[in-house]
Amino acid sequence: MESKEIRMLRERANEIRKDIIRMLGSAGSGHPGGSLSAADIVAALYFKVLRIDPRDPRRPDRDRFILSKGHAAPVLYAALAQRGYFPREELGTLRRLGSRLQGHPDMKKLPGVEMSTGSLGQGLSVANGMALAGKLDGMDYRVYVLLGDGEIQEGQVWEAAMAAAHYGLDNLTAFLDHNGMQIDGPVAEVMSPEPVSDKWRAFGWDVQVIDGHDMAQILGALERASAVKGKPQMIVAETVKGKGVSFMENQVGWHGVAPKPEEAERALAELEGLCLRPGLEGEGDGR
Amino acid sequence: MSGKTATREAYGRALAELGGYNKRVVVLDADLSKSTKTADFARVFPERFFNMGVAEQNLIGTAAGLAAAGKIPFASTFAVFATGRAFDQIRNSVAYAGLNVKIAATHAGVTVGEDGGSHQSVEDIAVMRSLPNLTVFVPADEAETFGAVRAAAEIDGPVYIRLGRAGVPPVHGQGFRFVPGKAVIIREGRDAAIIATGIMVAAALKAASALAGEGIEARVVSMHTIKPLDVEAVLSAARETGALVTAEEHSVIGGLGGAVCEAVCQLYPVPVKRVGLPDVFGESGKPEELLEKFGLTPSGIADAVRGAVKMKKAGI
Ligand SMILES: Cc1ncc(C[n+]2csc(CCOP(=O)(O)OP(=O)(O)O)c2C)c(N)n1
Ligand SMILES: [Mg+2]
Numbered sequence: 330m331e332s333k334e335i336r337m338l339r340e341r342a343n344e345i346r347k348d349i350i351r352m353l354g355s356a357g358s359g360h361p362g363g364s365l366s367a368a369d370i371v372a373a374l375y376f377k378v379l380r381i382d383p384r385d386p387r388r389p390d391r392d393r394f395i396l397s398k399g400h401a402a403p404v405l406y407a408a409l410a411q412r413g414y415f416p417r418e419e420l421g422t423l424r425r426l427g428s429r430l431q432g433h434p435d436m437k438k439l440p441g442v443e444m445s446t447g448s449l450g451q452g453l454s455v456a457n458g459m460a461l462a463g464k465l466d467g468m469d470y471r472v473y474v475l476l477g478d479g480e481i482q483e484g485q486v487w488e489a490a491m492a493a494a495h496y497g498l499d500n501l502t503a504f505l506d507h508n509g510m511q512i513d514g515p516v517a518e519v520m521s522p523e524p525v526s527d528k529w530r531a532f533g534w535d536v537q538v539i540d541g542h543d544m545a546q547i548l549g550a551l552e553r554a555s556a557v558k559g560k561p562q563m564i565v566a567e568t569v570k571g572k573g574v575s576f577m578e579n580q581v582g583w584h585g586v587a588p589k590p591e592e593a594e595r596a597l598a599e600l601e602g603l604c605l606r607p608g609l610e611g612e613g614d615g616r
Numbered sequence: 617m618s619g620k621t622a623t624r625e626a627y628g629r630a631l632a633e634l635g636g637y638n639k640r641v642v643v644l645d646a647d648l649s650k651s652t653k654t655a656d657f658a659r660v661f662p663e664r665f666f667n668m669g670v671a672e673q674n675l676i677g678t679a680a681g682l683a684a685a686g687k688i689p690f691a692s693t694f695a696v697f698a699t700g701r702a703f704d705q706i707r708n709s710v711a712y713a714g715l716n717v718k719i720a721a722t723h724a725g726v727t728v729g730e731d732g733g734s735h736q737s738v739e740d741i742a743v744m745r746s747l748p749n750l751t752v753f754v755p756a757d758e759a760e761t762f763g764a765v766r767a768a769a770e771i772d773g774p775v776y777i778r779l780g781r782a783g784v785p786p787v788h789g790q791g792f793r794f795v796p797g798k799a800v801i802i803r804e805g806r807d808a809a810i811i812a813t814g815i816m817v818a819a820a821l822k823a824a825s826a827l828a829g830e831g832i833e834a835r836v837v838s839m840h841t842i843k844p845l846d847v848e849a850v851l852s853a854a855r856e857t858g859a860l861v862t863a864e865e866h867s868v869i870g871g872l873g874g875a876v877c878e879a880v881c882q883l884y885p886v887p888v889k890r891v892g893l894p895d896v897f898g899e900s901g902k903p904e905e906l907l908e909k910f911g912l913t914p915s916g917i918a919d920a921v922r923g924a925v926k927m928k929k930a931g932i
Contacts, residue, residue: 389686436684437714444684445713448704454674455709458681458689461666465642465687485705488674496666 334377335544341411342372342544346573347600348407348420354593356424359432362583364404366508366541366568367475373547374473375408383413386440392470393459395444397452398477398506399433400585405442406430414441450483452476453503457493460501460561471555475504479511481522487532493561494533501561502554503534506541508570510581529563541566573600620783623814624722626761627779628653631690631720633762634769635661641769642682644668644691646675651781652692652722672697676705676719683715688769694728695721695737695778699744710774711747718768719744720777725865726893726910727782727815727903736898742870744776745843751796752843754778754864754872756817757786760840763794771796780815780865782903787817787838797841799849805833808921808928809853809860813839813872816863816891819907822914827921834861834921842872850879859924860888863917865907868892887927889920 345368353359375381379392396405403423410417415429422428429438433447444455456474463470476486493501505525513519522528530536535557539546547566554562570584571577574596577588588596635641635657642664649655649667658665668675672693679689691698698721699706710717721740728736744752751771753764761779768775787802802817803824812820817838824834835857837849854860860880862873873890880886893910907913 393685435712444680445708448708451673451677451680451705451709454677454705455681455684457674458678458683458687459685460681461678462642462682462685462687465664466685485671485673485677488668488671489677492668492671492674492678495669 335548338372338376338544341376342369343573343600343603344411345372345404345407347597348410349403350574350588350593350596350600352403352406352420352423353587354590355421356587358424358587359403360400360585361577361588362510362570362580363398363401363477363506363508365572365574365577366570367401367404367506368572369542369544370475370504370506370547370566371404371408373544373551375412377548378551379473380470383441386414390468390470393443393472395452395456395472395474396434396446397474398449398480399446402432402434405434409439409441415439449477449480450485453486453489453493456501456503457489457496457498460493460498461496463500470500472501473504475506478505478507478509478516478522478525479519481505481525482520490529490532490534497559498561499558502551503561503563505563505565506568507565508568510570510579510584512584514581526565533560535560535562536565537562538565538567541568542572573603575599620785621758622781622783623755623757623761623779624653624781626758627720627722627765628656630762630765631657632660634765635664638688638769640686640688642666642687642689644675644679644689646670646672646693646697648693654692672701673705676702676717677709679717680709680713680715683717688716688718690718690720692720692722694735695724695740696735699737699740703743707747711749714749714773716772716774718775718777720779722779723781724778725780725814726898726906726912727780727865728898729781729903729906730900732900733897738867738893738898739870740778741842741864741866741872742874745870745875749774750843751775751841752778753840754813754842755840756814756838757784757788759786759788759792760794760838764840767794767796778814782815784815785818787821794840797844797846799846800838800840801835802838803836805835806857807833807859808925809835809837809857810863810917810921811837811839811850811853811860811872811876812863813842814865816865816912819912819914820863820917823917823921826914826918832921832925839872842875845875845879847879847883850876851884854880854884854886858886859928860886861891861917861920861924862888863891865912866892867895869895887924887932889924891917891920
């Protein structure tokens with residue numbers, strides 16, 4: 330039986346997906362596939378796990394989340410808006426001149442964005458730095474980072490993987506959005522990073538493999554990860570690129586193309602159908 | 617004048633001093649701490665020193681994360697690796713993100729010597745200077761290095777400090793104060809001005825003495841801050857002397873020479889001769905031999921001054 334909390338988080342993920350489609354539809358460009366595949370993870374973080382306060386986005390003891398795969402900016406923006414960092418209407422300005430919602434996250438412009446990303450492969454190093462600083466300062470905040478499975482082809486990721494284990498950064502949890510796709514095709518065909526779990530384990534990480542769309546598994550893995558001592562933790566989330574919109578699922582072509590108006594409408598209708606309790610509204614719950 | 621000190625030596629001491637009174641300072645290196653002299657800091661503050669191994673991209677990225685969490689990280693390695701291997705990390709994770717990271721790179725220029733061209737950065741000023749948000753310091757001696765390190769810690773934003781391997785004599789007297797973005801006239805002259813940076817400031821002073829014997833009075837300006845460039849100092853040198861020479865241990869493309877030319881050609885065109893590497897890589901040799909080969913010497917600078925004065929007189 331499903332708990333109230335899990336039900337709430339699933340609805341939240343669905344709301345985030347709808348915002349992603351609306352934003353991309355209105356922007357006319359952007360990356361739906363990798364935004365949709367990460368929606369459940371991001372919903373779990375922003376609506377259950379992260380110790381954050383949207384009214385005080387820079388308080389020193391906050392948990393940090395870095396979207397290393399910065400092209401999935403819409404999933405982050407939707408979560409931040411729904412969590413109360415900025416008005417939800419502003420999502421409609423995505424990618425427009427003068428908008429705080431840049432094509433890729435810009436920490437100088439938008440409150441709640443912990444790191445400017447977009448050039449793949451850099452977020453884990455930054456997360457390491459934040460986790461190191463937390464240890465130095467004796468603060469108990471945690472650092473979370475989301476990586477793409479194409480992104481981990483970057484050498485810097487493995488430099489950072491080595492360093493996180495070397496410095497015993499147990500206040501750091503990474504997610505791998507293992508959706509099996511990148512721009513030019515399936516990750517396995519372009520340049521296989523497999524077996525990913527073995528690789529992270531060999532680099533000294535605690536590794537869990539979960540269904541990245543199963544809210545109970547996401548929460549369970551996060552809870553388990555936070556109890557690990559002496560090691561950084563990797564949660565390999567098996568996901569579906571484009572998750573939630575039937576015609577986008579597992580389609581390489583939906584990596585970086587925005588839905589046209591009628592496609593957006595169809596996508597929203599589908600997501601509406603998935604919605605368990607429509608009309609759930611934004612606003613932080615003050616956690 | 618007293619003996620020579622390499623700016624990297626001064627850096628190590630300045631860093632250790634800074635660490636004593638500023639607890640936010642942390643230091644990162646990439647397996648070159650004995651050469652970059654960050655080991656001086658590591659010895660006193662081991663808990664605030666992080667060796668990242670031979671992994672420059674992660675070196676810069678980790679520094680960015682430390683800065684985002686309120687630390688003042690100084691990240692060091694050789695200039696070629698810092699600005700070459702980790703350029704994208706400096707661009708995106710540091711400069712674009714506007715994070716408070718100090719990149720203090722040593723072994724810049726040909727005075728690296730025997731290690732050869734693979735290790736001699738001749739393009740780092742050009743690439744660092746082209747990045748928005750970044751401040752670029754190139755200290756000439758021990759005093760400027762201490763000034764640059766202290767100033768870098770005060771500046772809330774990314775800073776690049778270019779340091780050298782070889783010993784350099786002091787170029788400033790007592791009472792020198794390092795003010796970021798403010799060039800220093802260390803010798804007056806009306807016939808031409810030598811605007812120099814880094815180890816070439818000492819060579820410029822020698823060139824000016826030699827030229828004085830021929831009746832050419834050359835002003836010598838130490839341009840320790842390449843960005844933001846002290847445009848006022850460049851323009852007054854142009855107005856008051858009418859002939860400029862730039863001198864740097866760097867390619868003539870895009871460094872101090874480039875910056876000075878950009879300023880005068882738009883605001884007060886006068887002849888400018890650039891002393892630097894003529895669009896070539898360095899090579900193995902003793903530092904003095906290499907400086908000689910590329911004309912990065914007092915006589916090389918003096919020749920350039922004679923040339924610039926001639927152009928001025930010819931009305932070119
Ligand atoms: C350094 C860098 N190289 C190339 C790109 C262009 N790019 C954007 S997304 C992408 C593919 C990413 O694939 P993956 O990490 O699997 O992302 P996801 O499938 O989750 O969208 C590429 C190559 C980039 N943003 N950064
Ligand atoms: Mg992928």
